[in-house]
Amino acid sequence: MLRQNRWYPAKDELATRVQVQDVRGGWLMRELIVEPGQQILISADGYQHPAGNPGSYVLRDIGDEVAHKLGVRHVERMTAALFSVAPFDLAFKVEKAYTSDPYCVSMSIIVTLQIESPAIVSANHLHGRDTLTQTDIATYLQPELNDAVVEWLGERTLQELRVNIATKDLFDEFLEARLKRTCKANGLDFLQLRTLNYHVIQLDALNQVREAYLIRSAALEAEVTGEERLFEQLTERDLQEIREQTRQVEKFERRSAVRQQMRSAILSDEFAEIRSEREKEAFLHDIDHERLLQGDEWSRIQREIAWQRNDDLRVRRESLQDHVWGRRTQIDDRDRERAHLLTRIDLENSFEQQSLSLSQRKQLEPEVLAHEQSVLRQRLEGQQSAEIQRTTFELAQMRQLSEFETEQHKRQAALDREQANLDQLAATERALRQSQADRRIALNKANTEAEIAQLRLDQESAEGELALLLYL
Secondary structure (H helix, E strand, O other), rough: OOOEEEEEOOOHHHHEEEHHHHHHEOOEEEEEEEEOOOOEEEEOOOEEEEOOOOEEEEEEEEEHHHHHHHOOOOOEEEEEEEEEOOOEEEEEEEEEEEEOOOOOOEEHHHHHHHEOOHHHHHHHHOOOOOEEEEEHHHHHHHHHHHHHHHHHHOOOHHHHHHHOOHHHHHHHHHHHHHHHHHHHOOEEEEEEEEEEEEHHHHHHHHHHHHHHHHHHHHHHHHHOOOOOOOOOHHHHHHHHHHHHHHHHHHHHHHHHHHHHHHHHHHHHHHHHHHOOOHHHHHHHHHHOOOOOOOHHHHHHHHHHOOOHOOOOOOOEEEEEEEEEOEEEEEEOOOHHHHHHHHHHHHHHHHHHHHHHHHHOOOOOHHHHHHHHHHHHHHHHHOOOOHHHHHHHHHHHHHHHHHHHHHHHHHHHHHHHHHHHHHHHHHHHHHHHHHHHHHHHHHHHHHHHHHHHHHHHHHHHHHHHHHHHHHOO
């Protein structure tokens, strides 16, 4: 915020752009004051002056104003950018970074930075905008920080992180080296980095299991002397099975989240505007940036995208009878395409969920499990056609309902405008009638007053004549 030609930055504001007209001043000069802890970058007709330190800077004087008004010479078009060069902290949250075990680790990272080169910051981040905030810098650095954390943790086990205290220092140095290059290239001075609040999700669940076992064991020991605690009876194989099941569930949850994002993307207006199959594949493929979906699943999704090209019996437009509401619903290629993709995504998610449930049954042999999964796949694939038809019908209903509501809103808006015009005409007519009534009342009043005045004159004339006769 600019007050009295001084910049008072907001809580997280790092830079702001100032035009000459924003600086208060009269005919004598327009002077901008740079406070301590700030620097100024002045550009005149595309030429950028070196960054200036705290002080006062004249952006336009009386000679420039007179020349500009009279048009006798060219006056430079000048702008200024003010930067806060004080150190500032950025807080980052990194979630679901996996070790090589794998264990899911989340943490908080505090990075202390400072603007070193206002010219580079202006060229990279202030171009096309009026202000630059700490949030903008944090958003820019977050992806690289995430990649660095994932890369470093992916090469180490949880045991290494917990046993060796010096590992944390190596981790901080690795992140610092990665961020320093980026900060230097963007005109920022890297000062400090701290990692804290480490959190391992699986260990929390395991600790809860351990706590339950310990409580159960204490209760049994109180009843039966000499009985071993339940937790001590767990073999390494049991723990390995728990870890494997946990890993499978987490992978399913992550893939399920990706499929849900794909569903939302398929229903979006942006997807509806895409025409080519290649662009649609790229659009959906970019959502799975971690490449969690397996190759055969992605191949089935690609086949659904190409359903129009592979369907020789397809028609451009058809209708289905809505037996519930007793009306016909129009179906187009957009509805059918979305129905194919949505049904495929739901089918894949349902298959993985039920297959995971089957695999966690310890009594099933591998051959029996494979057979059950094959039967499950055939059953779900057999239901695909009916699901596509149902989903297509629902999407068409939703689209037509939306179009109907939009048309109703337009009609209601037109009726409201027409009613407003009628109300305005009625008000105008009432005002005109009132004006005419007021005029008639004023005219009658004037006539009455004129008649009264005439009667008074006649009376005075009669009295004068009577007085003259009496006198004679």
